[in-house]
Amino acid sequence: MDDNKVLRLIHAAGLHEAELVATVAELGLAEVARILIDEVLFRAAVPHNHYPVVVQLTIAHEGRRVDSQLRAVGGKPWELLPVAAADQLVAMRIDYEALDLIRAVFGPGEERSVGYRTTSLLPSGSAxxxxxxxxxxxxxxxxxxxxxxxxxxxxxxxxDLGELATRYHSDKYGLLHWFTPHYERHLAGLRDEPVRVLEIGIGGYNSAFGGGSLKMWKHYFHRGLVFGMDIYDKSHLDEQRIVTIQGDQSDPDSLTEIAERHGPFDVIIDDGSHINEHVRTSFRVLLAHLRRGGFYVIEDLWTSYQPGYGGDPDPQSAAGTSLALLKDLMDSLHYEERPPGQERELVYSDLHVGGVHVYHNIAFIEKKLNAEGGIPPWVPR
Ligand SMILES: C[S@@+](CC[C@H](N)C(=O)[O-])C[C@H]1O[C@@H](n2cnc3c(N)ncnc32)[C@H](O)[C@@H]1O
Known part of the structure; x- marks a missing residue:
């Protein structure tokens, strides 16, 4: 899937009108309409109307228009009818000027709904x-x-992210985990940004299932590009704004290659093998590929206590676990407070971790410049 065109449209949606007009001219109205219809059908809730209904979406620009007839029947995904059938009973015709729909779907700023489109009830077909x-x-x-x-x-x-997790069948909320409110707290400020999200662990293992959280992120970050990495080939889940990559999170070379090709990222989520050594390797390699102000998230910290995942039931003695990594990051945060003579050689996380937020089974590590200066020597100690 070539996401360059959709990325250009997302970028132009945040620019001045003249630049947006130029982008539509470059891409062509038909391609712009295809991208928009794909996005609208992805975001539209699964229909629950028991009676079949056709809705017409018309996208117009500079005297030309593209009509799309969208059909809903309860329990089935929305369907784009192949050819506009003249005798269809159309429930509603919705007309957008292309620039308004692009900004409404992909733009930052105000919500563009009423006042940016025309609607006509039962415009065609035989009522x-x-x-x-x-x-x-x-x-x-x-x-x-x-x-x-x-x-x-x-x-x-x-x-709400919890609602999206449920809609797309991610286990990040409900039953097993209660992570989405923590995600909302830390990621809400990025919601309107054209972010790049990398999630390790697509789900479904070696089956056709999975991709729930990738869809959740795609919907939540309406201007974002979502990368999913998994040890299994999950390319059947590729779609507009979702890119799957096959790779092993315990292999530093593979992680570096992926990050150099697709990063830097704004958010990195480790929901992969949950093997403690793998979690530590991925963090060590990928932190450098997170942009400043971004978040690195580690899920399922419970495996720190499980020998089957390389964990240790005694948290005090365990050095190689995910929780031990987080405790080390507390030291990194405070490296400037070490007494004279007790300094140690600096490591990357000393200078580049600005916050560690730990909740039950999930941690958010904030990438920031950590160089405020220690408490000066003349302060009594
Ligand atoms: C818990 S599932 C991910 C669920 C998904 N993130 C969600 O929230 O819907 C874990 C996934 O990690 C993948 N995985 C296991 N070991 C891995 C490894 N070493 N590298 C990359 N992915 C791995 C599995 O194939 C599985 O699909």
Whole structure:
């Protein structure tokens, strides 16, 4: 999947109108419409209307237009009808000027919904097919649900991360883990940024399943590009703004190659093997490929206590665990406070870790410049 075009559109969505117009001219209206429809169908909630409904989305620019008919039937994914069928009963026609829809879907700044589009109820097809009052009421009830789902998907929206984890079947919230409120606390400030997220561990192991969290990040970061790395080939999960990479997180060379090709990253998440040595290797290699102000997240710290993952049930004596790494980072944070004569050779994390936030089973490490200067020698001690 070539994401260059969508990245250009996302970038232009944050620029001046003249630059956005130039980008649309370069990419062509048909390609812009294809990217937007792909995104809208991804964001639209799975329909639950029991009665089939067609919604028409029209994207116009400089006298030309692209019409797309989108069909919803309860329980099935939204479908883009191959050819606009003239005799379809269209519940709602939604008209956007391309620039407004690009900014609504990919832009930062104000939410662009009402006041940026026109809507027409039952614009075409034969409403006479709805013969009885019961049929009309059923149809309009179904149409309301379907139309609202497309209208919501035409904006960036602000779905809660817990809701997105549930929608896309990631285990980051509910049942096993309760991580998403912690993610919200630390990542909300990046939500409107064109971030690059790398997650180690796509899910599903050697099966067709997985990718839940990648979809969750794609939806949450509406301007972001999401990379998933897994020891298994998960390329069947590639789609617009999601790139899968096969690699082993215990192999420093493979991590470096991936990071040099796709980084620097704004967020790196380790939800891979959870083997303590692997967690430490990945952190040691990848911290250098996180941009300043970004977050490195380590999930499933419980394996620090499990010998089966290279952990140790006695946390005081354990040196090679994920929790021991976090404790070392506390020392890194305070390297400037070592008494004269007790200094040690500086390591990368001394200068580049600015915060360590630890919660039950998950840690957020903040990359910052850590060089404030120690407490001066004349302060009594
Ligand atoms: C817990 S699942 C990830 C779940 C996913 N992040 C989510 O939240 O939906 C762990 C994944 O890590 C992968 N994995 C295991 N060992 C690995 C390794 N050494 N390097 C990279 N990925 C690995 C597995 O194949 C599995 O798909």
């Amino acid at each position: 006479a097919a709805l013969t009885s009052d019961d049929q009309r009421m059923n149809y309009l009830g179904a149409a309301t649900q379907a139309v609202q789902s497309i209208l919501a998907a035409c904006t960036r929206g602000r779905p």
